[in-house]
Amino acid sequence: MLFYIALIVILLVIVMVLILHMSLDKKVVYKTLKNKHVVVTGGSSGIGKATAIEAAKLGANVTIIGRDVTKLKCAVSEIIAQCMDKSTQSIQYAALDVTSEYEVISKCIADLETDIGPIFMLVNCAGTCICGQFEDMKVQDIKMMIDLNYFGTAYTTRYVLKSMKERDEGMIVFVSSEAAFIGIYGYSAYSAAKWAVRGLAESLFMELVGTNVRLTLAFPPDTDTPGFEKEELTKPKETKLISGCGGLQSADNIGKKIIQDAMIGRTYSVFGFSGQMLSILNGGSIDSTLQVLIQVFSMGLLRAIMVSIILSFHKIVKNGLVERKQLEKQKVQ
Numbered sequence: 001m002l003f004y005i006a007l008i009v010i011l012l013v014i015v016m017v018l019i020l021h022m023s024l025d026k027k028v029v030y031k032t033l034k035n036k037h038v039v040v041t042g043g044s045s046g047i048g049k050a051t052a053i054e055a056a057k058l059g060a061n062v063t064i065i066g067r068d069v070t071k072l073k074c075a076v077s078e079i080i081a082q083c084m085d086k087s088t089q090s091i092q093y094a095a096l097d098v099t100s101e102y103e104v105i106s107k108c109i110a111d112l113e114t115d116i117g118p119i120f121m122l123v124n125c126a127g128t129c130i131c132g133q134f135e136d137m138k139v140q141d142i143k144m145m146i147d148l149n150y151f152g153t154a155y156t157t158r159y160v161l162k163s164m165k166e167r168d169e170g171m172i173v174f175v176s177s178e179a180a181f182i183g184i185y186g187y188s189a190y191s192a193a194k195w196a197v198r199g200l201a202e203s204l205f206m207e208l209v210g211t212n213v214r215l216t217l218a219f220p221p222d223t224d225t226p227g228f229e230k231e232e233l234t235k236p237k238e239t240k241l242i243s244g245c246g247g248l249q250s251a252d253n254i255g256k257k258i259i260q261d262a263m264i265g266r267t268y269s270v271f272g273f274s275g276q277m278l279s280i281l282n283g284g285s286i287d288s289t290l291q292v293l294i295q296v297f298s299m300g301l302l303r304a305i306m307v308s309i310i311l312s313f314h315k316i317v318k319n320g321l322v323e324r325k326q327l328e329k330q331k332v333q
């Protein structure tokens with residue numbers, strides 16, 4: 001009996017592998033960024049700057065976008081210092097607020113394409129995170145995070161997609177967050193914006209099927225950047241404890257992996273153990289036969305582990321409630 005069950009399972013796996021192997025798209029591999037125009041929004045700091053440096057190391061002409069010109073100039077010098085070949089590469093900045101109207105954004109990108117050349121790779125990294133329980137959040141912060149994290153990605157992408165599809169080449173990167181895999185205390189307003197980014201990406205994956213335009217969706221965990229330092233100031237203790245489970249990465253590591261994953265055509269770019277686990281649990285990506293097999297055979301067990309982790313997060317939140325009540329009592333006395 002056991003023998004037959006094992007045989008059926010093995011046969012099913014073989015059939016699945018064959019079907020997957022035949023139906024998975026063979027993606028073009030972009031081997032180099034030499035002389036290609038790479039634009040990085042949020043490229044003057046943190047993860048964005050790290051990806052810009054990686055692109056420069058691979059020989060790209062890099063344009064970084066941000067609002068603060070002093071920061072942009074500083075980052076341009078840092079990027080130039082790490083170029084593959086300083087004499088041929090052009091590294092520049094454009095001052096632009098990505099929460100501007102669509103017309104302003106498209107004009108800025110059109111000018112950049114006229115000056116430096118068509119955009120081969122667009123990395124959407126401008127973003128920010130303000131933490132807090134939803135009812136305590138400033139209303140304008142809730143809106144600003146959608147404007148910056150979501151529309152700041154959606155508008156630039158809408159503009160470059162048309163010509164990328166016409167040329168049938170190009171790469172786009174979205175920087176979402178591990179907080180778009182799992183809802184977390186204190187990240188309510190921020191998470192919503194990063195889930196929106198993920199939602200847009202998941203649909204675009206299908207709109208890009210059959211073309212040579214590729215999209216990579218990155219899910220970084222906590223990363224040591226100027227933005228992260230600022231965010232720590234608004235972060236409730238519960239959020240620190242929970243998001244700490246994803247570990248703390250360096251911006252250099254994240255930037256390097258984002259560019260590597262984009263180059264080899266991965267749809268998801270995830271980091272560390274927590275990123276791998278959350279990605280498997282959420283399904284989403286279909287990059288290789290092996291990846292799908294791992295998803296199929298580990299999801300049940302991982303879900304069981306994840307539920308216990310989430311329940312331990314609930315415990316953190318409950319302890320926080322008790323502590324707050326005690327503090328209030330002490331204040332009254």
Ligand SMILES: NC(=O)C1=CN([C@@H]2O[C@H](COP(=O)(O)OP(=O)(O)OC[C@H]3O[C@@H](n4cnc5c(N)ncnc54)[C@H](OP(=O)(O)O)[C@@H]3O)[C@@H](O)[C@H]2O)C=CC1
Pocket residue numbers: 041042043044045046047048065066067068069071096097098099125126127128129148149175176177178219220221222223224225226227228
């Ligand atoms: N650090 C982390 O723990 C994690 C970060 N992320 C995401 O990664 C991305 C980068 O984060 P991080 O490196 O920490 O951020 P930083 O705050 O260090 O850098 C943010 C960059 O975005 C630019 N920027 C901010 N607002 C605007 C705007 N309105 N228009 C144009 N540019 C803007 C900033 O320049 P300027 O202010 O001059 O405009 C800066 O270059 C964000 O999307 C963030 O949500 C995701 C997961 C974890």
Ligand SMILES: CCCCCCCCCCCCCCCC(=O)[C@@H](N)CO
Pocket residue numbers: 128129176177178179182184220221222223227228231242243244245246273274277278302305306309
């Ligand atoms: C077996 C499965 C193990 C899984 C463990 C789950 C751990 C969840 C951690 C979630 C971390 C979220 C970090 C968001 C960072 C971020 O976006 C901000 N820092 C923005 O700046």
